Amino acid sequence: MNAEGEKQLKKEIGLTVAMSIVIGTVIGSGIFMKPGRVLEFAGDSSMALLAWVLGGVITIAGGLTIAEVATQIPKTGGLYVYMEEVYGKVWGFLSGWVQTVIYGPAVIGALGLYFGSLTANLFSWDKKLGPMIGILTVIFLAIINSLGTKYGGFVQNVATVGKMIPITLIAVFGIWKGNEQILSVSSGAAVEISMGAAILATLWAYDGWLMVGFVAGEMKNPAKILPKAIIGGILIVTAAYVLVNIALLHVLPAGEIVALGENSAAAAATVLFGPIGGKLIAVGIAVSIFGCLNGKILTFPRVPFAMAERNQLPFAKTFSNVSEKYGTPIPALVMQVVLAVIMMLLADPDYLSEMAIFAVYIFYIFAFYAVFLLRRRNKGAKRPYSVPLYPIVPIFAIIGSGYIVAATILDNPFDSLTAILVTAAGMPLYLYINKKA
Secondary structure, eight states: OOHHHHHTSOOOBOHHHHHHHHHHHHOSSHHHHSHHHHHHHHSBHHHHHHHHHHHHHHHHHHHHHHHHHHHHSOOTTTHHHHHHHHHOHHHHHHHHHHIIIIIHHHHHHHHHHHHHHHHHHHTTOOGGGHHHHHHHHHHHHHHHHHTOHHHHHHHHHHHHHHHHHHHHHHHHHHHHHOOSOOSSOBOOOOSOOOHHHHHHHHHHHHTTGGGGGGGGGGBSOHHHHHHHHHHHHHHHHHHHHHHHHHHHHHHSOHHHHHHHGGGHHHHHHHHHHHHHHHHHHHHHHHHHHHHHHHHHHHHTTHHHHHHHHTTOSTTHHHHTOOOTTTOSOHHHHHHHHHHHHHHHHHSOHHHHHHHHHHHHHHHHHHHHHHHHHHHHHTTTOOOSOOOTTTTHHHHHHHHHHHHHHHHHHHHOHHHHHHHHHHHHTHHHHHHHHHHHO
């Protein structure tokens, strides 16, 4: 959208809607799929709970920092636009490239695989059917979102309501009825203990908060609403995540949570509510993941679409095309789904989710540092919003994110190098496209 169009956006979003955007885009699969993974890396239950809290604190610091950037650059496009406005076209292109070829497809692929695994488990089907169910679900939602945003939006609204039911029931009844020891229980896992890997796994569950910055230009008073929505929304999400993990640990032994992996929440629901109640909760969890997957398929193609509009991708004319009949960027959507399906065939969901978070957090660090550059660049100018406790909060966001990136490189050097090489591969492509232009 052009600058004039941005200025004409209706400022109708208040605090309640903004906070629901944060909660709705963050809560998806992570709270149900990652407790076992976090516990496995943390080594024991106390450290696992600490990892969830630290993940929330890093996310809040990052959210408050990005809020200042978003209110100074209230344009459609999020991270891609922030990077371009602050660091120039090269860094804007690389962030968009990573979101297009790694982050977006990997997130869609991971969610699809989690949904397939949970569905196969729910109906006691062969586990080998999980990936095929996931792939078919991704393709189905791609078709739905190709037909118009109103259909994707309807699915999103239903799923947002549905996702809170299993979270509330598991947290309340698990803490009330469970009798397992909660703190200082060994995970019994054989993997090397890594707090960095544990926090990285929690950040998959917290990811999505940046999307509220996409609508900063449509808020009634972004200076007041945006920081409150981010703080309030992420605090609610953090509380929900910690309570659910306490409940799971109170219902199931720590070692069993690790062994069950993405099916631990459904297993806990079966213990709490019996086979039928457990099935109903598992359906609620599936609805939550389904809605989260739908939201990603709805939003992620907008990044390559925006890049293609600026002639920053090969076949830009094709990928910037919008269907006259449905008003959706079908070619960009198809490209994202094809990449996601390829990833689903080649990798497991935990690998995809961790690679996605690692890749995007490299650029989050640059986005956090942009606060210092913008303050220097706009010295003396009045800011619509200032990050509290400056410069402590931005520095904490940078250090926390840097720790995650560094720990991932040390723990998984090959996978990290692969993500970095794919990012760097965008550079010759950028030079070729601009030379051609």
